[in-house]
Amino acid sequence: DCLSESTQERCPVNFPVAVVLPAAGSGERTGLSTPKQFCRILGRPLISYTIHAFERVCWIDNIVVVVAKESHDMMADILHKYNHTKVKIVEGGPTRHRSIFNGLLAFSEPGVGPKLQKPKVVIIHDAVRPFLEEDFLLKITLAAKEQGASGAVRPLVSTVVAATTGGCLDYSLERAKYRASETPQAFIYDIIYQAYQQCSEAEFQFGTECLDLALQHCGTRAQLIEGPPTLWKVTHKQDLASAEAVIKESLSQSACIISGECTETQNLSIWMKNCLTAAGMRVDAIPNTERSMTLSASRNVIKLSVNSSDFVEIREMMKRCEESKDFLLYPVIILWVFLNVSDQVSLRQENDEASTIMNLAEEAKKINIFLYCVQLRYSKVSTEWERTVNRLCQLTMALIRDRNAAFTGQMLQA
Template structure:
């Protein structure tokens, strides 16, 4: 059973966030040296027993998106990868198609998995060369195999694996061993231990010349299909192809246990929390506060841009993976937050990741020295706006601060807003949306 999304024969369209500009830039920079067809097979047909969860780990969701979608997005962003095959268990086919449609993935071919990882991978590899009815497809020169549960892999590393696979016939990622490997006796005693520096952990991605991996699978035994764990080994044993091994970054690790899902979520949150755009509305006091926030947040490792609005040239900020801080002075300016919200919704910015908007309300009124003056109907309106926004994956928080003429007090308030903003952006807690916090 195969289900296609998009036209597999056509050159791949860029993924949701990859822009034509970045593809062009890479060609100009000479980085896109891949002038042969490359495809990827993502085995996702396992049940994830070791997580102890009912849902297979590739379908577990964090930040409102299943893990498999993050992995697909990673490959969609690579302009020289022409097609993506995802292999899933028969009973998960509808779920997979739903994910593909919901997150606008394109050029993905979904194939039924097998009872073991090797059987699933072979189904994916075979589907690249022939259709369900046996009709021939244009085979890629190189096929990358990558576990669907390893969401973080950079384009430059994929390029290294792909080029080495083209040269050598096979290539794979390795990492230093974390623990020493020992052999045990049947009775559970130490038999011998391996010299750790001589061995490496085999990770993914791996790349193969298509015919090498296809023939290796055609020639390998039932026992290989049933118990084997290493594609590179099949290429060596059945095609005499010695794989080139390349040390990869630690982020190539595989989600295996439940705690790995939390680790993956925190890596995604970290990457989403690098930058923020402060929108001032143009008033002098808002701009002064925005500039002070920029200084304080930069010291907290966040890149901050200050702009007056989101129109004209400034609208470019909407397409970046930024978070937004809307500064309002005195007057009831929730409508400004509403405008930012609408602009983000229109740009479909929250399709793949939750976006944060922080409304910073600066109260400068003289008669509010206590800092306790209620803000009329604002908290209720704010909660209502945030509740609606959350449905669209946009997280709206509020921070209120009071202006002080006393420099030290004012500095401390700004510092608190900066720290709270960074924390809200990094935590992305859905439970805190709609709250108007006091700085």
């Protein structure tokens, strides 16, 4: 799971490890005005997801992000807003290789501010590949420590062809013999540093592969390690939608139902739990919010109420969420389900309630909580009741999977 927190167990790495993230590119290929590393996914810039993937790993000490001069302030704001504390910003160069070298220099040259500890192994990674798992980072890091260099590879998706000068097919490569070189790549710091120091101007400008530089200048043959498909790179505009879908899916795996104390909502809770579980969700049901419960741990909370609404508990949840440091990392959903067991509600009261909820949802949105409401009416006719509960579960899953900020504060009907 790309969003899980790193374990607090014994650290598997006993040497210093740092990361360089080149992010100075302009990302023409997305066809967007914002460089893709700064495009927002669920409100948060893509690069913050990538940073978080490294930052949560206990054995990674420092992360250097290399950005264009004009992006420095925006990057600083991102670090502050999302509480990224292991990160230092370095100014990029005119090419990717210059930028990476600038990043490496942050560990060795006396600069402004506190100097970073020189790592034994440095990981170089594209800022636009946000989905990284700790175990793969560990593989890459240990291989680099042993062999001097390592890099992720993936099978080729297309056949690679060479063209004649006339633009015709010259020959095609035997697909099985080749791999696509991806990132992360890792190096013993001294090796990649030395390779860059010996780089020619032409290599700085046109070279594409760090692995190749280590081979050419230091005779280090990188170990190639088959990476998971999740390493894929946000290259084109439509890839942002993919990344969003991957993140939304990982946020939709589980939910927590707060059933309340009364029989009606506790029964509804059992129905919902069965229905959502059958659809593949992990569901916990508890009678009341616990003091220890953090909303950022259970990212989808379903609160069941009968008739009149209890705003105190919702405000309490919001407060606890705001107190946690990482509330801005992922939007949390509170789905408030109103079970009407009678129809003695006057229109005026409903209108008042609707606008109170709308205002509360506006407040919640500011702290990255999406509050939605669903109303349903209890029916003694079992087929009708079953249909209503099914519709409630359909809406629940759609709201959780969709995480659409535009529908917060709405009162839907199941």
